[in-house]
Amino acid sequence: MQLNWLNQTPIRKGLLGxxxxxxxxxxxxxxxxxxxxxxxxxxxxxxxxxxxxxxKELLFNxxxxxxxxxxxxxxxxxxxxxxxxFGFVGTDDIMTQLMPLHTTYQLATYFAAGYLRAxxxxxxxxxxxxxxxxxxxIYDGIWEYTNTNKEIVCRGGIVQHFGERTNYANIDFERxxxxxxxxxxxxxIASLALDRRITKQINLEVRVITNxxxxxxxxxxxxxxxxxxxxxxxxxxxxxxxxxxxxDAKINELAFYDTLTGLANRISFEEQLAKExxxxxxxxxxxxxxxxxxxxxxxxxxxYGHKVGDHILKTVAARVKPLLAENQFFARFGxxxxxVIMPHINDNQEAYQLASDIVQVINQPIYDEHxxxxxxxxxxxxxxxxNSKATDIxxxxxxxxxxxxxxxxxxxxxxxxxxxxxxxSQIKLEEQLRHAVEYxxxxxxxxPIYYVDSEEIYGVEAxxxxxxxxxxxxxxxxxIPLAEETGLIVSIGEWVIYExxxxxxxxxxxxxxxxxxxxxxxxxxxxxPNFSRELKRIFDITDIDPRRISFxxxxxxxxxxxEQGKLILAELIDMGVKLSLDDxxxxxSSLSSLRHLPFQILKIDKSFIDDxxxxxxxxxxxxxxxxxxxxxxxxxxxxxxxxxxxxxxxASLGVDFIQGYYTNPPxxxxxxxxxxxxxxxxxxxxx
Ligand code: C2E
Ligand code: CA
Ligand code: CA
Numbered sequence: 015m016q017l018n019w020l021n022q023t024p025i026r027k028g029l030l031g032x033x034x035x036x037x038x039x040x041x042x043x044x045x046x047x048x049x050x051x052x053x054x055x056x057x058x059x060x061x062x063x064x065x066x067x068x069x070k071e072l073l074f075n076x077x078x079x080x081x082x083x084x085x086x087x088x089x090x091x092x093x094x095x096x097x098x099x100f101g102f103v104g105t106d107d108i109m110t111q112l113m114p115l116h117t118t119y120q121l122a123t124y125f126a127a128g129y130l131r132a133x134x135x136x137x138x139x140x141x142x143x144x145x146x147x148x149x150x151x152i153y154d155g156i157w158e159y160t161n162t163n164k165e166i167v168c169r170g171g172i173v174q175h176f177g178e179r180t181n182y183a184n185i186d187f188e189r190x191x192x193x194x195x196x197x198x199x200x201x202x203i204a205s206l207a208l209d210r211r212i213t214k215q216i217n218l219e220v221r222v223i224t225n226x227x228x229x230x231x232x233x234x235x236x237x238x239x240x241x242x243x244x245x246x247x248x249x250x251x252x253x254x255x256x257x258x259x260x261x262d263a264k265i266n267e268l269a270f271y272d273t274l275t276g277l278a279n280r281i282s283f284e285e286q287l288a289k290e291x292x293x294x295x296x297x298x299x300x301x302x303x304x305x306x307x308x309x310x311x312x313x314x315x316x317x318y319g320h321k322v323g324d325h326i327l328k329t330v331a332a333r334v335k336p337l338l339a340e341n342q343f344f345a346r347f348g349x350x351x352x353x354v355i356m357p358h359i360n361d362n363q364e365a366y367q368l369a370s371d372i373v374q375v376i377n378q379p380i381y382d383e384h385x386x387x388x389x390x391x392x393x394x395x396x397x398x399x400x401n402s403k404a405t406d407i408x409x410x411x412x413x414x415x416x417x418x419x420x421x422x423x424x425x426x427x428x429x430x431x432x433x434x435x436x437x438x439s440q441i442k443l444e445e446q447l448r449h450a451v452e453y454x455x456x457x458x459x460x461x462p463i464y465y466v467d468s469e470e471i472y473g474v475e476a477x478x479x480x481x482x483x484x485x486x487x488x489x490x491x492x493x494i495p496l497a498e499e500t501g502l503i504v505s506i507g508e509w510v511i512y513e514x515x516x517x518x519x520x521x522x523x524x525x526x527x528x529x530x531x532x533x534x535x536x537x538x539x540x541x542x543p544n545f546s547r548e549l550k551r552i553f554d555i556t557d558i559d560p561r562r563i564s565f566x567x568x569x570x571x572x573x574x575x576x577e578q579g580k581l582i583l584a585e586l587i588d589m590g591v592k593l594s595l596d597d598x599x600x601x602x603s604s605l606s607s608l609r610h611l612p613f614q615i616l617k618i619d620k621s622f623i624d625d626x627x628x629x630x631x632x633x634x635x636x637x638x639x640x641x642x643x644x645x646x647x648x649x650x651x652x653x654x655x656x657x658x659x660x661x662x663x664x665a666s667l668g669v670d671f672i673q674g675y676y677t678n679p680p681x682x683x684x685x686x687x688x689x690x691x692x693x694x695x696x697x698x699x700x701x
Contacts, residue, residue, distance in 0.1 A: 024108045025118070027078065029085075029101035031067050068101045084108055088118050092126035095133075100125070155181075157236070159248040166190065172232070172252050177225040195221035195229065211245075212238045219255065231259040272346040274324055275331035283345035283353060290343070290357050291404045299358035301398045302365035305411035306334075306372055309390045309423040310570075311350035317576050318387075325382050326389060333375040337368065353411075362397055362428060369393045369426045377424070390424035392416075401429050413437050420495060444500055446484050447493055451509050455481050458513050459680035462689070463532065463651060463673045466665045471689065473530025473564065475673065476514040477680045478506070498538045507539040508548060515556045515563075517683055525690040532564045532594060537571040541578070546585045553589065560590035564615060568596045572611070580611065587612045594651070598622075599639075609646060616643045620654025620674075626663060633663070640668050 062069055068085060072078045079085065084106050090097040102108070102118050155170025166185050173183045176193055194202050198220040205218050218234045236250025267273075270282040278286070287303070294301045308330065315323035327350065334352065338344055343355040354372075356365055373393060379386040394415025396402045402410040414429035417436060427433060450456050460474035480488045497503040514531050521527050539545060553560055565586060572579045583593060594615035595608065599622035608616075618639070625632050643650050652664040655674030664672060 024104040025086075025102045026083075026105075027103035029068055029072065029103070030098065031064070031101070032090075032098035033064070033096065064099065067099050079103055082106065086118060088122045090122045090126045090129070092123065092130045095126070095130055097126050097129050154232075154254045155252040157234075157250055157252060161245045161247060168252070170252070172254060175224040175230065175254075176222075193222045195223060197221070211240065211243075213240075216250070219259075229256075230254055231256045275328055275346050277331050277335075277352075278343065278345040280345065280347055283343070283347060283355070286343045286345075287355055287408070290355055291398060291407070294357065294398060295404070297358070300360075300400060301407070302356040302359050302362070303396050303398075303407050303411045304354040304356065304365060304369050304372065305347065305394045305396075305408075305415045306352045306354075306369075306376070306391045307348075307393075307415050307419070308350040308376070309392055309419070311389075314387060314389075322382060322387070326380055326387060329380045330376055330389070330391075333378070334372050337371050337375065342368075359397070362395075362400070365395050365397065366426065366428065369395055373424065373426060392418035392423050393426040394418055394429060395426065396429040401431075410434075440496065443485065443488070443493065444496055444502075446482050447480070447497060447500070447502055447506075450480055450482065451505060453483065455483065456506065456509060456513075457481070457682070458510065458517065459682055460517070460686045461673055461680040462678045462686070463530075463671050464677050466669055466672055471529065472671050473532055474686060475532040475566070475680070476510060476517075476534070478510055478534075479680075494536065498536050501538060503536050503539050504542050507536060508552075510534075511549070511552055512556075515552065515558050518558060518562065519556065521687070521690065525687070527690050528559075528562060530562050530564060530592075532566055534566045534596065535571075537568075540567070540571065540582055546582070546589070549586075550589065561592065564592040564594045566594045566596040566617065567613075569598065583612055595648075597653075608648070613648060615651055615671075616648045617651040617653050617673075618669075623652055623654050623660055623664065623674075627659065633667070636664075637667050644668070 067087065073085070082105055083103050086102040086104070086108055088100045088102070090100060100118065100122050154172035155168055157166060157168045159166045164187070166187065168183045168185055169181055171181055173181055176183070176185070191199055191203065202218065202220050205216060206212075216234065216236045216238075220232060220234070222230050222232055224230050231254070233253045233255045234250060235253075236248050238248040239246050270279060271277065272279045290301055293299070308326075311323065311326070314326065327346070330352065331344075331346065334354075335344060338354065341357055343357075345353050345355075347353040354368065356368065359365055373391055376389055376391045379388055381387075392415055394411045394413065394417070396407050396410035396414060398404055398407045410429040414427040414433055417433045418425045418427040420440075421427070457479045458476045459479050460476055462471045463473045463475060464470065465472050478490050478494070480490070480493055482488055494503070497506050511533060514533050518529065518531050521529055567583070586593060592615070593611075593613045594617055595611075595613045596617045597619040598616050599619045616639075618636070622632070622636065626636065640650050649670040650668075651671040651673055652660075652669045653673050655661050655664065655672045655676045657676060660674075661672060661676050
């Protein structure tokens with residue numbers, strides 16, 4: 015910026031354009047006034063391309079360039095670097111005088127050289143900073159061992175963790191060994207045994223105790239240098255890898271533990287099982303596997319949300335854990351499955367006992383801030399080698415568990431031949447059931463539902479019967495769950511509706527009885543996406559008054575998915591059919607929750623009726639139920655009335671209808687017709 019020498023030249027003003035940050039477009043301009051020996055202005059004229067230099071704002075600005083003036087533009091270049099341009103303003107003859115041309119070129123060259131140097135220095139500074147940073151990242155320290163004086167010199171920030179005040183320490187081997195965690199010392203010393211040649215790079219990960227008693231994982235990398243076969247020195251680095259170790263542990267945990275419950279997951283369970291089986295094989299011991307599957311967990315999850323589901327799973331895990339001995343292995347096996355490995359059991363009873371304890375703790379209500387949940391679990395037990403081969407132990411437990419579910423849940427089954435057999439016969443049964451409609455093996459029986467205090471039939475309940483060529487008569491309690499499980503219930507249920515309607519129409523025609531038909535629906539059937547469309551179609555084709563049909567729906571179907579259930583019920587009501595709530599008293603629902611559901615009839619379950627004479631409290635409850643039902647405009651059917659005294663009791667409590675063996679068992683079509691003949695003599699057939 016010493017510009018006075020320009021007074022020796024015809025140059026009066028100057029302009030400097032610099033490439034800013036390597037882009038061509040951004041240019042900074044300075045003008046200086048040679049006469050006044052100072053920079054007159056420092057103005058930023060915006061981004062322009064180098065080809066637009068000098069900016070026209072200045073070229074046409076009379077105070078910058080008079081008419082007589084010329085501007086000499088010289089690039090600032092050094093080696094391959096182009097930094098910008100100078101503009102020198104003077105009178106016309108600057109172009110013809112050698113001196114100003116020469117000096118201005120020289121000026122530009124010097125300027126460029128200086129600029130380049132400044133640039134390089136800046137970059138160098140950057141590099142060295144980067145190097146420092148990199149070395150901080152890569153090594154927390156470096157070390158050097160010299161064999162002649164057995165000295166170990168350590169540099170770097172890590173040194174301060176071991177009580178040094180500077181980043182430099184001269185530490186002897188003894189002291190290092192003392193810093194190392196006792197559990198890693200032996201390994202450390204063995205890895206560095208200097209009596210053998212260590213040709214490969216060493217790479218050790220050991221724990222150390224820092225001077226403020228923190229555990230730190232360090233990685234020691236190094237190379238031993240031998241001259242003529244003799245160790246002269248070794249050099250290497252030390253790095254704090256505590257965080258990486260923590261991350262490793264976390265990843266490990268994720269891979270082998272279930273994050274929700276903190277239990278081992280399926281992978282570690284399988285590993286553990288394989289180990290335990292090996293041990294059991296070698297020592298002639300028995301192992302039990304206890305597989306627990308929560309009942310209706312999906313229902314809870316769907317109805318109350320995953321948060322509730324998670325809470326329940328956590329609670330279950332927490333309750334079961336304290337029941338287990340130290341050598342027993344507990345894992346979360348699937349979404350709602352838990353499994354326990356019981357090594358060397360002496361007696362199957364031990365496994366059964368533990369399983370019952372598990373069932374019991376799970377049965378205790380689980381609370382959250384909103385409500386309480388009643389959970390149960392079905393348990394399958396298999397025992398190696400008694401009833402399962404090593405490879406089958408899991409499958410056997412699973413079969414036993416499913417058998418417990420099939421028998422009504424909340425129970426324990428130990429795998430045995432019977433279950434195995436049962437399982438095999440289930441498969442056969444399913445095969446046969448698949449063809450039942452096609453082979454014409456299904457039929458309906460009808461059980462009359464009577465008005466109380468009258469011999470008059472109010473309606474009949476259609477009850478499915480299967481007479482299998484292979485198995486003979488199979489109870490609906492056996493094949494309906496199977497049909498639900500396999501989805502066959504959709505087509506079978508459709509058949510039931512058609513068949514029931516056919517019979518209704520026949521009776522109407524022959525006996526003029528507008529009898530009400532109660533038809534059971536199952537959850538799977540109702541939840542089928544085509545259900546209501548199919549039903550509408552049936553009503554269209556058969557031309558039946560839907561008001562004469564009452565669909566029986568169980569409480570459990572409603573709990574399965576309350577909101578969805580409500581929608582479906584509304585659709586059914588829209589079609590004009592009636593709805594009965596079946597098996598009331600066996601499930602969880604309360605009458606108050608029915609308030610918002612469009613039922614007309616409540617069917618009180620047989621088990622409730624069975625308990626009646628025994629406990630007076632039940633009578634009071636039943637009375638309350640009936641009164642409340644009436645206040646909700648529901649009629650009440652008492653199911654499973656077998657004896658006179660039951661009949662008398664429910665009648666006295668105000669039940670509207672009764673159904674049961676006391677009046678009639680379910681009867682085939684023609685037997686029912688006999689009632690009609692008796693009560694309604696057949697009309698002469700109309701033309
Ligand atoms: P549910 O709907 O509770 O039917 C009443 C059951 O109680 C019938 O058993 C009936 O025979 C029986 N029962 C009636 N009165 C008495 C009595 O006084 N004493 C005794 N011990 N039992 C009595 P069933 O016919 O074996 O049917 C069993 C279950 O199978 C039914 O229970 C129902 O849940 C299901 N089911 C039957 N037919 C169908 C159907 O077409 N579709 C569907 N989804 N389920 C059906
Ligand atoms: Ca029923
Ligand atoms: Ca029932």
